[in-house]
Amino acid sequence: MTEYSKELLTYFYRTMCRIRLFEETVEKHFLNGEIPGFVHLYIGEEAIATGVCANLTKSDYIESTHRGHGHTIAKGADVNRAMAEIFGRKTGFCKGKGGSMHIADFSVGMLGANGVVGGGFNLAVGAALGIKMQERKDVSVVFFGDGASNRGTFHEGANLAAAWNLPVIFVCENNKWASTTPHGSQTSVENISDRAVGYGMPGVIVDGNDVFEVYEATKKAVERARQGGGPTLIEAKTYRIKGHFVGDPELYRTKEEVKEQFEKNDPIKRFEMKVLEEKWMTEKELAAIKEEEEELIKKSVEFAKNSPFPDASEIYEDLYV
Ligand SMILES: Cc1ncc(C[n+]2csc(CCOP(=O)(O)OP(=O)(O)O)c2C)c(N)n1
Numbered sequence: 001m002t003e004y005s006k007e008l009l010t011y012f013y014r015t016m017c018r019i020r021l022f023e024e025t026v027e028k029h030f031l032n033g034e035i036p037g038f039v040h041l042y043i044g045e046e047a048i049a050t051g052v053c054a055n056l057t058k059s060d061y062i063e064s065t066h067r068g069h070g071h072t073i074a075k076g077a078d079v080n081r082a083m084a085e086i087f088g089r090k091t092g093f094c095k096g097k098g099g100s101m102h103i104a105d106f107s108v109g110m111l112g113a114n115g116v117v118g119g120g121f122n123l124a125v126g127a128a129l130g131i132k133m134q135e136r137k138d139v140s141v142v143f144f145g146d147g148a149s150n151r152g153t154f155h156e157g158a159n160l161a162a163a164w165n166l167p168v169i170f171v172c173e174n175n176k177w178a179s180t181t182p183h184g185s186q187t188s189v190e191n192i193s194d195r196a197v198g199y200g201m202p203g204v205i206v207d208g209n210d211v212f213e214v215y216e217a218t219k220k221a222v223e224r225a226r227q228g229g230g231p232t233l234i235e236a237k238t239y240r241i242k243g244h245f246v247g248d249p250e251l252y253r254t255k256e257e258v259k260e261q262f263e264k265n266d267p268i269k270r271f272e273m274k275v276l277e278e279k280w281m282t283e284k285e286l287a288a289i290k291e292e293e294e295e296l297i298k299k300s301v302e303f304a305k306n307s308p309f310p311d312a313s314e315i316y317e318d319l320y321v
């Protein structure tokens with residue numbers, strides 16, 4: 001049995017709770033009409049970003065998706081600025097002009113969420129090429145959905161990363177849905193990890209709702225990439241608990257299916273059960289962490305709401321022309 005340090009266990013629990021509470025809070029304020037645009041929630045998938053990012057340092061890169069709040073938080077981005085960005089406020093990472101789908105924090109190596117499905121692959125591969133040319137030991141991780149794995153950009157990126165032996169970790173979050181479309185009706189293979197063979201890189205499957213499994217698989221892939229071994233494809237099997245976006249009427253699946261998945265597979269509950277059973281942590285320790293995170297998220301909303309909106313005169317600033 002692998003032993004985990006208290007520090008790592010605390011990071012796992014703290015990060016998963018932080019993401020869950022952040023997302024529940026965003027949902028509430030979005031439904032109140034306080035958040036502009038669109039939001040896609042990461043609830044139920046917290047173990048993936050958490051287990052992956054536990055292996056990364058600030059100078060490693062991540063590329064995210066339209067469902068990017070969890071990745072941003074796990075990479076260590078400031079929660080106040082993340083919340084402010086989603087609320088469209090000037091104190092956000094992109095001065096409130098990017099919002100949920102363009103959240104980014106270069107200071108921690110979070111290169112950006114992306115409204116274009118499959119838009120992250122070649123940015124991550126490019127970042128990895130930069131790492132290699134600069135002879136650094138860092139890695140570049142790209143998170144993407146099962147739906148995105150059907151885009152040409154995935155295949156182009158996977159091929160180039162392998163051909164050039166770049167330090168890229170492809171992390172597929174297979175949550176069984178791409179918007180309203182179930183996995184089987186749009187994807188040619190049951191396991192997306194099988195696609196790795198076609199590009200000459202290892203492909204592994206992990207239980208995406210088990211933070212320990214995600215952590216261990218990523219650890220191997222990251223070590224390999226840092227030592228010049230090239231890319232790996234990790235497929236994390238999970239389930240999208242919330243609608244595709246907040247407000248989705250979800251006419252394409254039953255409430256029972258979702259309930260069953262959440263009851264049996266909530267990554268946070270599974271973590272709690274495991275650490276209590278193994279006597280790695282106590283109920284008291286878990287409760288204290290959760291309380292601290294509740295306070296942090298509450299403060300982030302106050303920070304966001306007390307921040308000004310960007311001025312209309314700034315609309316053409318920060319654009320590439
Ligand atoms: C290029 C492109 N095509 C279509 C869309 C519309 N769209 C947004 S999210 C999504 C589904 C993505 O599914 P998946 O990659 O599995 O990610 P998930 O939402 O399940 O996390 C689609 C089709 C888009 N944003 N960009």
Ligand SMILES: [Mg+2]
Binds near residue numbers: 145147173179
């Ligand atoms: Mg999906």
